[in-house]
Amino acid sequence: MAIATMAAEKQLDLAALRGTPGFVIRLIQLKFFDGFYDTFAELGLTPATYAILMLVRDNPGIVPSSVATLLRLHLPNLTKILHQLEHAGLVKRSRSKIDRRATEITLTSKGEKLMRDAVRLTAPYNRRMLAPLSEAERSTLIELLNRVSPF
Template identity: 30%
Template sequence: MHETRSGRTEKSPVLPSHRVPAHLARRFHQICLGVTAETLVHEALTPMLWGVLSAVLEEPGSGQRQLAARMGVDAVTFGQMIEFLEQKGLVKREIDPDDRRARQLYGTRRGADLRHRLRPSLLAAQERLLAPLSKAERTALLDMLVRLIEAHDSYARPGNGRRKPRRKSDTKPTT
């Protein structure tokens, strides 16, 4: 039971049968995206675009394919996000001098300024998100999430868990 904004008490939004990691992680992810999106909406950025921009700024000169893989994003989608950020003047791509087919990514001054400007609001949003937990619980939660992610990183690949597309040859005619 929990109290709503109107002061009413209602059942928890988590069903007993949904107290499993996959469901809870999905719901927590939805909440995290919503909290982050509130801050980014005025910049026409999604939380994922923000994550990509931050990664590029943190690791200047990273290879586009390598960064996509590290973030668990398929190369085509990642390339589209980089193109969008490039058009906004937030990142730039340069030809890798060791492999002319590859691209290295760099944040621009505009991208760094945007990150500097939005960072306090985004950190405040994260604080609101974790507000129901004590400081020790916050640290423990983040440490446990990192440990779980690092232990199971092999499952973090683009498209994992999606149904394979059905082909016409996969269906059998009914008689």
């Protein structure tokens, strides 16, 4: 961002917007996405693929509709991402043994390794992004965010 633009933004009155949770959360989301891309670029992960793979890792055999619902993704968009992840050898889709109409998603060994690598980066990334907060404040923030989370 140009220095002139940054200086102009510092003169703006943002008091009303700073009191609006949705606005502040959106700005923080953008900050976290920037940090995410910097941290996880070497692994080729995006915030969406990280969330999908983490959900599959923690819930082997999850069905795409559950992933789409939890992550607020349109099923056709998720299907496209799953196709890319499958093509990359990170996930496997197979027919459910319980309901032959359903497809279950699991990580491959390559996907499991990728997520182990991602997990090693996650704690330092979170600490860096939340550096202005003490450890207790970080815990409180996570607790409060989870309290207002839709799931």
